[in-house]
Amino acid sequence: xxxxxxxxxxxxxxxxxxxxxxxxxxxxxxxxxxxxxxxxxxxxxxxxxxxxxxxxxxxxxxxxxxxxxxxxxxxxxxxxxxxxxxxxxxxxxxxxxxxxxxxxxxxxxxxxxxxxxxxxxxxxxxxxxxxxxxxxxxxxxxxxxxxxxxxxxxxxxxxxxxxxxxxxxxxxxxxxxxxxxxxxxxxxxxxxxxxxxxxxxxxxxxxxxxxxxxxxxxxxxxxxxxxxxxxxxxxxxxxxxxxxxxxxxxxxxxxxxxxxxxxxxxxxxxxxxxxxxxxxxxxxxxxxxxxxxxxxxxxxxxxxxxxxxxxxxxxxxxxxxxxxxxxxxxxxxxxxxxxxxxxxxxxxxxxxxxxxxxxxxxxxxxxxxxxxxxxxxxxxxxxxxxxxxxxxxxxxxxxxxxxxxxxxxxxxxxxxxxxxxxxxxxxxxxxxxxxxxxxxxxxxxxxxxxxxxxxxxxxxxxxxxx
Ligand SMILES: *Cc1c(COP(=O)(O)O)cnc(C)c1O
Numbered sequence: 001x002x003x004x005x006x007x008x009x010x011x012x013x014x015x016x017x018x019x020x021x022x023x024x025x026x027x028x029x030x031x032x033x034x035x036x037x038x039x040x041x042x043x044x045x046x047x048x049x050x051x052x053x054x055x056x057x058x059x060x061x062x063x064x065x066x067x068x069x070x071x072x073x074x075x076x077x078x079x080x081x082x083x084x085x086x087x088x089x090x091x092x093x094x095x096x097x098x099x100x101x102x103x104x105x106x107x108x109x110x111x112x113x114x115x116x117x118x119x120x121x122x123x124x125x126x127x128x129x130x131x132x133x134x135x136x137x138x139x140x141x142x143x144x145x146x147x148x149x150x151x152x153x154x155x156x157x158x159x160x161x162x163x164x165x166x167x168x169x170x171x172x173x174x175x176x177x178x179x180x181x182x183x184x185x186x187x188x189x190x191x192x193x194x195x196x197x198x199x200x201x202x203x204x205x206x207x208x209x210x211x212x213x214x215x216x217x218x219x220x221x222x223x224x225x226x227x228x229x230x231x232x233x234x235x236x237x238x239x240x241x242x243x244x245x246x247x248x249x250x251x252x253x254x255x256x257x258x259x260x261x262x263x264x265x266x267x268x269x270x271x272x273x274x275x276x277x278x279x280x281x282x283x284x285x286x287x288x289x290x291x292x293x294x295x296x297x298x299x300x301x302x303x304x305x306x307x308x309x310x311x312x313x314x315x316x317x318x319x320x321x322x323x324x325x326x327x328x329x330x331x332x333x334x335x336x337x338x339x340x341x342x343x344x345x346x347x348x349x350x351x352x353x354x355x356x357x358x359x360x361x362x363x364x365x366x367x368x369x370x371x372x373x374x375x376x377x378x379x380x381x382x383x384x385x386x387x388x389x390x391x392x393x394x395x396x397x398x399x400x401x402x403x404x405x406x407x408x409x410x411x412x413x414x415x416x417x418x419x420x421x422x423x424x425x426x427x428x429x430x431x432x433x434x435x436x437x438x439x440x441x442x443x444x445x446x447x448x449x450x451x452x453x454x455x456x457x458x459x460x461x462x463x464x465x466x
Pocket of ligand 1: 123
């Protein structure tokens with residue numbers, strides 16, 4: 001096996017051929033994070049940390065503080081009037097009344113939707129619950145919710161309580177499990193469960209990318225089979241949006257929800273988004289027939305909104321699922337990041353780079369002497385790691401989940417805790433999933449091939465120090 005240092009030139013050459021856009025982002029530094037700096041780092045011009053955590057919280061675009069300050073200034077200068085007459089400096093700022101509308105055409109291409117199929121609103125779990133209120137219409141016989149075992153807990157709580165709101169119980173939940181000793185769900189197993197429960201499944205809701213394993217689901221196929229058995233199919237795209245190519249309209253997805261603080265870099269707790277296929281927002285000619293929903297004045301016809309009438313005329317768009325006027329600061333924060341996506345050519349440009357980065361990271365990890373394949377791991381008793389994420393490019397995004405073995409209970413002995421703390425102390429920021437997993441996410445917008453190498457070199461060092 002080649003020593004890791006032999007990859008230095010390859011990383012540098014890949015970086016010059018496929019540069020990233022890190023200058024458009026603000027990186028935490030060793031100083032700002034209070035990390036010890038060695039002499040070598042001090043000499044180098046930048047002391048920014050190696051941030052591989054964009055799957056958890058994306059970095060701040062350098063343009064975001066200005067975008068937010070513009071709105072604070074408008075609030076100070078004109079207060080309520082900025083809803084209708086923004087102070088207009090710099091040119092082209094949007095009055096608050098329509099603040100989220102310019103975000104729509106930036107968001108639509110990211111999820112492969114028509115402009116009329118997306119809205120930026122609320123937060124992920126709230127949006128999921130809100131969409132379930134419209135799309136989960138259980139009957140006595142068809143009432144089950146199909147999703148995955150090991151789902152993100154927030155999603156589990158939402159699904160269970162949606163069932164309970166309709167008078168059902170745990171019995172309404174069907175969770176597909178991975179096979180023993182496997183970490184990804186097989187599409188064939190999902191299809192099998194769909195077909196075996198064809199008469200009782202009301203709604204299907206998987207994650208686009210599984211947060212723990214990093215598995216990217218076959219959204220098109222699962223949606224198609226879900227429809228064939230007569231179910232509604234929605235997706236939680238928390239880890240998929242801004243990470244992989246999505247074609248929600250063409251795949252005929254019914255609805256989807258996502259948060260924007262992961263790969264979309266909108267900032268902590270940033271404003272979420274929804275997709276509703278246009279077939280569900282069509283309104284009859286006389287305007288009286290529309291899909292019931294959790295409704296509010298922001299979903300109403302904009303021309304009528306301030307007439308304060310007792311008449312709900314939903315906009316013929318996903319925008320009609322908005323309930324409230326959105327947080328202006330959150331919206332402009334998201335917008336400043338989406339402008340970077342647009343400026344960089346969007347997912348068609350970013351995804352190929354993400355694939356290269358992730359494959360390079362995988363190659364480095366696999367060349368470490370502490371790496372074991374799933375098969376080898378079964379008979380290895382010394383400290384080592386395996387990769388849980390699928391090896392096939394089309395089945396993963398920018399994240400590789402690494403599991404450390406053997407498992408030790410106590411925090412002092414636990415290998416993941418010790419390795420992860422070593423990485424973090426040495427400026428490679430990644431995230432822990434207790435008890436044994438670290439997720440590494442080199443993002444296309446701001447990570448480099450050298451970042452991947454630095455991470456794996458530190459990982460080996462950490463093993464040596466165990
Ligand atoms: C990040 C994430 C969430 C977080 O939900 P919020 O409502 O934004 O707090 C929920 N579900 C999944 C699958 C996630 O990855």
